[in-house]
Every structure is written in structure tokens, then in C-alpha cells.
Amino acid sequence: MATRDSLPGPDPSVRDRLRFARQSVGELVPTPGEGIVGYVFLLPAFVLFGVFLAFPIIYTFYLSFFRFNGVGNDTLLWIDTGFFSYRLTSIADLEFVGLANYTTMFSDSLFHQALFNTTFILVVQVPLMVALALLFAVALDASFVRLRGVFRTVLALPVSANLVAYSTVFLLMMQDAGLVNYILTSLGLPAIPWLTSSFWSRITIVGAVTWRWTGYNMIILLAGLQNIPQQLYEAAEIDGATRIQKFRYVTVPQLRPVLLFVFVTSTIGTFKLFSEPVIINGGGAPLDSTITIVQYIYQAAFIDFRLGYASALTYVLIAIVSVLSAIQLNVGGDSDA
Amino acid sequence: MSRITLYTVRKEFGSGGDKILAVEDIDLEIRDGEFLVLVGPSGCGKTTTLRCIAGLEDVTSGRITFGDRDVTGLRARERDVAMVFQNYALYPHMDVRRNLGFGLKLSTKLPAAEINQQVEDVAEMLGIEELLGQKPKELSGGQQQRVALGRAIIRDPEAFLMDEPLSNLDAKLRSQMRTELQTLQHELDVTTVYVTHDQTEAMAMGDRIAVMNEGTLQQVGTAEEVYRDPVNEFVADFIGSPSINVFDATVDGARLDGPGDFSYHLSETDPVDGLRTVRVGIRPEDIQLVDDGIELGVNVLEPMGNENFLYATLGEQEATARIDPTNRPQPGESVSFAFDEAALYLFDPETGASLKTKRDGVVPTTPDSIPNREGVESTTGTGPDTGSNDDQIEETVE
Numbered sequence: 001m002a003t004r005d006s007l008p009g010p011d012p013s014v015r016d017r018l019r020f021a022r023q024s025v026g027e028l029v030p031t032p033g034e035g036i037v038g039y040v041f042l043l044p045a046f047v048l049f050g051v052f053l054a055f056p057i058i059y060t061f062y063l064s065f066f067r068f069n070g071v072g073n074d075t076l077l078w079i080d081t082g083f084f085s086y087r088l089t090s091i092a093d094l095e096f097v098g099l100a101n102y103t104t105m106f107s108d109s110l111f112h113q114a115l116f117n118t119t120f121i122l123v124v125q126v127p128l129m130v131a132l133a134l135l136f137a138v139a140l141d142a143s144f145v146r147l148r149g150v151f152r153t154v155l156a157l158p159v160s161a162n163l164v165a166y167s168t169v170f171l172l173m174m175q176d177a178g179l180v181n182y183i184l185t186s187l188g189l190p191a192i193p194w195l196t197s198s199f200w201s202r203i204t205i206v207g208a209v210t211w212r213w214t215g216y217n218m219i220i221l222l223a224g225l226q227n228i229p230q231q232l233y234e235a236a237e238i239d240g241a242t243r244i245q246k247f248r249y250v251t252v253p254q255l256r257p258v259l260l261f262v263f264v265t266s267t268i269g270t271f272k273l274f275s276e277p278v279i280i281n282g283g284g285a286p287l288d289s290t291i292t293i294v295q296y297i298y299q300a301a302f303i304d305f306r307l308g309y310a311s312a313l314t315y316v317l318i319a320i321v322s323v324l325s326a327i328q329l330n331v332g333g334d335s336d337a
Numbered sequence: 338m339s340r341i342t343l344y345t346v347r348k349e350f351g352s353g354g355d356k357i358l359a360v361e362d363i364d365l366e367i368r369d370g371e372f373l374v375l376v377g378p379s380g381c382g383k384t385t386t387l388r389c390i391a392g393l394e395d396v397t398s399g400r401i402t403f404g405d406r407d408v409t410g411l412r413a414r415e416r417d418v419a420m421v422f423q424n425y426a427l428y429p430h431m432d433v434r435r436n437l438g439f440g441l442k443l444s445t446k447l448p449a450a451e452i453n454q455q456v457e458d459v460a461e462m463l464g465i466e467e468l469l470g471q472k473p474k475e476l477s478g479g480q481q482q483r484v485a486l487g488r489a490i491i492r493d494p495e496a497f498l499m500d501e502p503l504s505n506l507d508a509k510l511r512s513q514m515r516t517e518l519q520t521l522q523h524e525l526d527v528t529t530v531y532v533t534h535d536q537t538e539a540m541a542m543g544d545r546i547a548v549m550n551e552g553t554l555q556q557v558g559t560a561e562e563v564y565r566d567p568v569n570e571f572v573a574d575f576i577g578s579p580s581i582n583v584f585d586a587t588v589d590g591a592r593l594d595g596p597g598d599f600s601y602h603l604s605e606t607d608p609v610d611g612l613r614t615v616r617v618g619i620r621p622e623d624i625q626l627v628d629d630g631i632e633l634g635v636n637v638l639e640p641m642g643n644e645n646f647l648y649a650t651l652g653e654q655e656a657t658a659r660i661d662p663t664n665r666p667q668p669g670e671s672v673s674f675a676f677d678e679a680a681l682y683l684f685d686p687e688t689g690a691s692l693k694t695k696r697d698g699v700v701p702t703t704p705d706s707i708p709n710r711e712g713v714e715s716t717t718g719t720g721p722d723t724g725s726n727d728d729q730i731e732e733t734v735e
Contacts, residue, residue, distance in 0.1 A: 231426035234393050239488075240414040240444030249439070253430040 059091075060311045064101055066094035068307035092307070101312035111313065113288050114296040117202065121292070122270045125206040130262055132210065133217035138251070140218075141225045152222070156215035163212075167279035170208045171195075174280070198289035201281055205290055208276050213269065217262045224258030225251070260332040264325050271321050274298065293317050339404035339495050341367040341390060341528055346399035348385050359385040361552040362399070367496075369404075370526045372519070373557075374543030376533055378575070382552040383532045384500055390530060391498050392416045403495050414444070419489035421502040425481045427473040433460070433484050434469040440492045459491045479510045486518070490525065497522070497529040503538065515542060536576050540564070548572050561701035570689040573618055573682055579646060579657045581682065583618045593617060596652025599631050601678075608683050608692035615692065618682030621646070624658035626666075630673035633658070635666045647672075 039046075072090035079086040105111050136155055140148050158166070173179045174194035181191040194204045228251065236246045252259075274294040281290040291299075297317070301310030348360040360382040367373045375383040388394040390401060392413035400409045408416045419440070427436050437456045441447055447455075460466045463483045473481055482502065489497055502518075503511045519542055522529050533539055539546045540560040548555040548563060548571075556568045560576075567573035573581050586595035591603045595617055609615050633649040633656060645665065647658040649672070658674065666672045683692040 229426070231422050231424065232428060234413070235420070235422065235426040235428070235488075236439075236443075237393065237413045238391065238418065238420045239440035239492075242414070245443060250428070253428075256430070 060314055062311075063092075063094070063308050064312035064315055065096060065098060066092075066308045067097045067100075068305060069093040069095055094308070097308065101309045102316070104309060105313070105316065110288060110291070111293075111296060114291045114293045117288075117290055118271060118273065118292045120202055121205055121209070121273065122267060124203075125209055125270055126263065126266045128206070129210045129214050129217060129266060130259070132214050133221050133262065134259075136214070136218045137221035137225055138247075140222055152219070156219050158212050158214070159216045161212060163275040164279060166212060167208060167276050170204065170211075170276075171280045174204050195281065196286050198286060201286060201290050204280060205273070205276055208280060209270065209273065212276075213266065217266065220262055221255065221258060224255050228254040256332060260328065263332070264328050267324055267328065268321055271317065271324075339406075339528060340369045340402075341496055341530070342402045343386075343390070344400040344402070346386070346389055346401060347397045348382070348389055348394060349397045358552055360389065363554045365547060365554060365557065367528055367530060370528055372522050372529045372531065372542060372544045374531045374533060374539040374546045375549060376536055376539035376543075376546055376575075377549035377555075379534060381549040383534075383549045386549070387498050387500055387530055387532045390496070391418055391420050393420075417444075417492075417495045418498055419492045419494040419496075420498040420500065421485045421489050423501040423504055425473075425485040425502075425505075427481060427484055427488070429473055432470055432472055433465065433476070436473065436484055437469075437487050437491055440488060444492070455491055459487045462490070463487050478506055479514070482506060482514060486521070490521070494527065497527050497531075499529065499531045501533055502531075504533070504535070511538075518542065537578060540576065546576075548575060550575070559702050561699075565695040565699070565701050566691075567682075567694060568691055570616055570618070570684040570691075573684070573691070573694075577620060579621050579659070581618045581620050582624075582651075582654075582656045583616055583682075583684070584651065584654045584656075585614055585686065586617045587614050588612050596654040597632060597650075599651060601631075601681075604678060605693075612686070614686045616684035616686050616689070618684060619676050620680065620682075620695075621657045622659045623676050623680035624656075624660075624674045625676060626658070626660055626664060626672050627675045628673060630675040633672050633674055635668050635670045635672060637668060638665060640665075 070093045072092045072094075074090040074093070075087055076090055077086075077088035136151075139145060140152055140155075145151070175181070176191065176193065176196065178194075180194065185191050192200055194200050232250050232254065233246055236250050241249060272294050273292045277290045277292050277295055293313070294317070297310050297313045300306045300313060343363050343365040346360060346363045346365075347358075350357045350359055363386060375386060377383045385394060389396050392408065392411060392415070396409060400407060402408065403416065428439065431439065434453075434456055437459060438452045441452045441455060445452075456469070457466065460469055463486060465480060465483050465487065468476060468480055468484070473484065476484065482505075485502065489499075499518075503514050506514060515538060531542060543560065545557055545559055546563050547557045550571050556563055556572050558566070563572055563576050567576065570583060574583060584595050584599075586593040586599065586601075588609045591606045593599075593601045593603065593609070593615065595601075599617075603609065631651070633647075633651055635647065635649050637648040639646040639648070640662065643662060645660050645662050647660050647666065649656050649658065677697065679697040680695055682694055684690065685692055
């Protein structure tokens with residue numbers, strides 16, 4: 001049997017000393033703690049988050065107190081090593097204006113128009129879409145409906161439609177001599193100025209957005225419906241509830257958290273409406289009656305280059321959406337399901 | 338309160354080739370104010386039968402009447418029954434007060450104050466007054482159980498239908514609620530159909546027990562009737578804990594030869610006349626350990642405190658005996674046993690039908706001899722030998 005002393009190599013005492021030395025050196029060199037290693041792995045995500053989310057959020061707020069006068073040319077940092085020189089310039093040439101960007105909004109009629117348009121679309125579209133989604137979801141959840149899988153797929157299919165592509169199709173269908181008016185006139189009904197009347201052009205947007213998002217919300221509501229225990233309906237039936245009472249006293253309260261989610265996300269989505277009005281109605285035509293808030297922000301920022309004002313508008317939009325969501329959560333979310 | 342009658346009730350699920358027969362042509366009468374327990378193994382159709390009575394399932398054929406009212410085509414909400422579900426099915430978004438009052442709110446025109454008063458009365462009766470403001474998820478299992486009961490009681494329905502209401506409770510609470518439920522049912526005197534798979538619960542609670550198997554009704558009777566005088570081997574085996582010992586024996590005149598050295602001379606040979614083999618049944622408590630008798634090999638001894646369960650082998654056959662706690666044979670030992678012929682059960686080897694049941698002089702209680710049953714009409718008694726007590730209804734299915 002090989003003992004310690006019979007092993008080949010240096011004298012055992014030398015080996016011991018070597019090992020001791022290795023250990024003490026190991027203790028001297030700082031090893032990264034587990035926490036640090038974890039953060040290293042998280043770094044890519046943090047960097048991406050910081051550069052593309054956190055920085056813009058903060059910088060937009062900063063910008064909203066300035067007037068943008070062009071790309072920056074001021075030197076912030078100059079490094080000259082003799083071999084090469086490096087100059088860091090400011091991002092933009094800014095002029096501090098205090099709260100002027102915010103006060104301007106009070107007298108900006110185009111902003112008021114955009115706010116009105118968006119609110120109009122919101123008030124008509126969100127309840128209509130949620131009601132439709134709920135109707136389809138309840139219908140698909142009913143046991144007597146056949147071919148449920150097929151209907152579910154067909155109703156959810158618009159979600160996969162590309163925003164630009166479907167908006168273009170709507171644009172074509174809604175032309176004065178388009179498919180929809182062709183059908184209307186074939187049926188002996190008057191043609192409707194879908195794109196040229198202020199009122200109808202908003203309705204067109206409502207229709208397009210509803211078509212695109214009803215299926216998506218229906219799937220969410222359907223999942224919520226299927227989570228309601230069947231026995232609650234049976235208990236309600238025994239308690240004497242009619243079909244409508246079951247819907248009112250079991251389905252709606254049980255579905256409340258899901259309905260709330262659908263309302264909040266739809267409200268936020270509609271406030272961020274951009275592609276559809278841009279493609280279907282061009283620049284908010286007719287007469288700015290379809291221009292939405294985000295579209296107006298886009299115009300201010302990237303067409304008029306009023307970056308400071310656009311930033312202020314962005315923050316106002318965030319404030320409006322936050323307040324609306326808070327109200328919805330307060331009204332709908334106080335009682336648990 | 339009313340009598341519930343099932344006339345040849347049949348329930349099939351699915352159609353065509355996937356058809357499943359859940360309940361096969363059941364005839365059953367549940368008397369006014371009676372506590373009837375539907376018992377049977379999983380999948381025997383007892384819950385489906387209950388749901389047919391409730392109106393939660395349509396019957397495929399047959400009729401159901403409450404008193405003189407035919408309810409076969411009525412929806413559950415039109416039948417005026419109350420149901421307690423296994424997992425209680427309380428409305429999670431309503432507090433206890435609204436859970437209790439919901440049925441009254443929907444099915445009556447009572448003013449809110451009156452409903453509130455009734456809610457408080459029922460809550461007081463069940464001792465849950467302090468829970469009225471709470472949501473179901475804040476309650477313990479036993480408290481939820483009480484709320485579910487309260488929700489049934491407050492409606493003052495024609496019948497209580499209970500689907501394994503105690504099975505989600507722990508053992509101690511279960512036996513406590515068992516007594517409470519019985520007391521409550523006796524006080525309210527409402528016709529009750531109670532479904533359970535637990536034969537102990539069935540025997541303890543039911544005025545009468547209806548034993549079901551594979552969709553058919555096997556036997557209806559008091560606990561003692563189904564225990565002492567089962568109609569067939571299935572009922573004998575299902576009722577009683579530990580289960581009855583049953584094994585094959587060959588018939589040679591008056592002599593029965595079974596597994597191991599089992600051999601017995603019948604003094605009464607009528608039941609086995611003309612048979613070459615027979616199924617022999619002996620209840621565990623009828624096995625008496627004696628010095629000289631049939632040999633049993635001891636496998637396991639389970640002390641229960643008041644008695645010992647002896648698990649042994651009789652030839653190749655497993656056998657169970659309930660013996661005196663002072664008697665402690667060790668595994669590996671052999672013991673001898675004897676039994677009274679009066680306690681012997683004999684079953685037909687082909688059909689399982691009883692040829693002979695316990696005849697030890699104890700007269701089983703019949704539903705009419707049960708005290709405090711004012712609602713029960715004194716019609717013909719259901720003695721052990723009368724298979725039916727109603728002209729139209731045959732309660733025992735062969």
C-alpha cells in the first residue's frame with residue numbers, strides 16, 4: 001500500500017509547504033463572491049435595459065424642460081494622449097425653458113384635437129371590443145357549440161395580422177368606391193364616406209382596431225371563463241338562478257380580474273394608437289379628425305423636431321394613462337375573486 | 338318536505354359507441370323526512386343518481402316525483418331542493434352573509450331585512466354568527482362546511498341532497514359533523530339523500546341505506562338489515578368493516594370443504610341443496626378462537642385497543658378475525674377457530690345471491706321502529722323478507 005512517504009516526487013514536507021503556500025496565495029487573491037458572479041450574468045440585460053429603456057425614460061423627462069435647437073456641439077470631455085484624441089460632445093443643443101412646454105399644451109388646439117380623437121376612439125372602441133370579446137368567449141365556452149376549435153382559431157387569427165398590412169387592407173376596403181361601399185350600394189343602402197367624413201373616419205379606425213384585437217382579448221377571457229369552477233354554476237342553479245342571473249352573479253364576479261386586465265391593457269393600447277390612423281387616414285385626415293396623441297407626438301418630435309415639446313407631451317400621455325389605469329384598478333379591483 | 342320516488346330511472350352519458358351507462362333502471366322511494374344514504378364504491382352511479390334527483394342531470398328514461406309532483410322535466414331551480422357539494426362550492430366573491438342569503442334573494446320575493454333576519458337565525462343555529470362578514474377563503478374547512486349546510490337549511494327546501502359533504506374534513510371533525518348533521522336533520526325533518534362511499538358513515542347516519550354497484554341498486558334497508566341480511570355477496574362484502582371473509586367451498590351432502598382444513602357439517606342443508614360449490618361467508622367478529630377447530634396461520638396482529646384485528650391465512654385464502662384484546666397470537670403461530678352456523682352466510686357461486694344470511698335471533702330495526710320519525714307514514718314495514726313495501730316500487734334488484 002502506498003503511504004504518504006512512499007509517493008514519488010519531492011519530499012513530503014516540501015509538498016506540505018507548497019500546498020500551504022498555494023492556499024495562502026489563494027486567500028490573498030480576491031475571489032468574486034456569488035453575488036457578483038450573478039450580476040455579471042445579468043449584466044447584458046441590465047445594459048440593454050439601461051441604454052434602451054431607463055436612459056430614454058429619464059432623458060425624455062429631462063428634455064421636456066428644454067427647447068431643442070439642433071444636434072449638440074458642445075464639448076463635454078476631451079482626451080488627448082498625443083497619439084489620438086477623443087472628444088465627447090453633448091447629445092443636443094438645449095435651451096432651458098422651464099415649464100413652458102407644459103403650459104403651451106393648454107393653448108395647443110391640435111393637441112386638444114388629438115386628445116379628443118383618442119378619447120372618442122377609446123370610449124367607443126374599448127367597451128365595444130370587450131363586449132364582443134366577452135360575447136364570443138361565452139359562446140365558445142358553452143358546451144353546445146360545435147367546432148369550437150375552428151371558431152376559436154378564426155376569431156383569434158387577426159392577432160397575427162401585420163399592423164401595416166391589415167391597415168392597408170382596411171384602407172382599400174373603405175375607399176369611397178371600395179368593397180364595403182360596393183356591398184352597401186348593392187344592398188340599396190347609401191354609400192358611407194368612411195375616410196372623408198370626420199365622424200366616419202374615426203369609426204373606421206374603431207372598426208379596424210376592434211377587428212384586430214377582439215380575438216386576442218377573447219382568448220384571454222375564454223381562459224378566464226374556463227377557470228370558473230363548474231360547481232359554482234350548479235350551486236347557483238340549485239339556489240334558483242336563471243341563466244342571466246348566473247352570468248351576473250357567478251361569471252362576472254369570477255371573471256372580474258381578467259376583465260380588469262383586458263380593460264386596462266386595451267385602454268393603454270388604444271391610447272398608444274398610431275399605425276392604423278397613419279396608414280388608413282394618412283396624417284390624420286380629414287382635417288386632423290383622426291390624429292391621435294401618439295401620432296401628434298411623432299409629428300412634433302420627428303417632423304417638426306420640437307423634441308422638448310414632444311417629450312412633455314409624452315409625459316402628459318403617461319400621466320393620463322396612469323390615472324386612467326389607477327381609476328380602473330380602484331373601481332374594479334378592490335374586491336378579490 | 339316530501340316523498341321522493343324514482344321510477345326506473347336510467348342515465349346514459351355520451352351516445353353511440355361511447356355510451357356509458359351510469360345508472361341502470363333504479364326504482365327507489367325515499368320517504369317523507371327520511372335520511373337515506375346512497376352508498377357504493379367509486380363509479381357505482383350514486384352521485385349521478387343524486388344529480389338526477391337534483392335536476393343537474395337529465396334522466397335518459399324513467400320518472401322522478403316529489404310527493405305527487407312529477408319533476409322529471411323540471412330544471413334544478415324549479416325543483417326546490419338544496420344541495421351540499423363535496424367541496425362546498427361556496428361563492429368565493431361573496432361573504433358568508435351573502436352566500437347564505439343568495440338562494441333566498443333569487444328564489445323568493447322576501448325583503449332584504451327579512452332575508453337578513455333568516456341569515457342571522459341560521460348562522461346562530463350553526464354557530465357561525467361571527468363569520469358572517471368573512472369570505473369563504475378566510476374560513477377553515479369545518480367552517481366552510483357549516484356555511485354550505487346553512488346555505489341549504491335557509492332555503493327550507495323539499496329535500497336536502499348531500500354529495501359526500503364530510504369527505505374533505507379530518508377524521509375527528511368528520512365524526513363530530515356526522516352527529517351534528519343527524520341531529521340537524523332530525524330537528525328539521527327534511528327528506529335527505531346523502532351520498533357517500535364510506536360504509537361506516539352510511540351505517541351510522543342513514544335511516545335506511547341504499548347500496549349501489551355498477552349503476553344498479555343492490556339493496557335498500559336499515560343498517561342492520563343490509564348488514565345481517567344482505568341480498569348478495571357484493572352487499573355483504575361492502576357493508577361491514579373489516580370486510581366479511583368469503584371463500585369457495587365444495588358441497589358434499591351436508592359437508593362443506595373449503596381452503597386449508599376448512600370443513601363444516603351443516604345442520605340445515607336446504608340452502609345448498611343441488612349445488613356442487615358454494616361461496617361461504619363469515620364475518621370477522623363471528624370467528625371465535627378455540628383450542629380445537631379450523632386452523633389459521635397468523636400473519637399480522639393489529640391492536641385496536643378495545644379489540645385486536647387478526648390477519649391470517651386459511652389455506653391459500655386471506656382471512657380476518659376480530660378477537661379479544663387479551664388474545665395476542667404472534668405472526669407465524671397457528672390458531673384454531675370455530676363459528677356458529679347461525680352466523681354463517683352462504684352465497685350462490687354463479688349469481689352471488691344470498692342463500693343463507695345471519696340468523697342469530699337478533700331482529701334488525703326497521704324504518705318504522707326508528708324513534709322520533711313523526712313524518713314517516715306507518716305503512717307496511719320493510720322486514721328483512723319483504724323485498725318491497727310499495728306496489729309500484731321494487732326496492733331490491735336481484
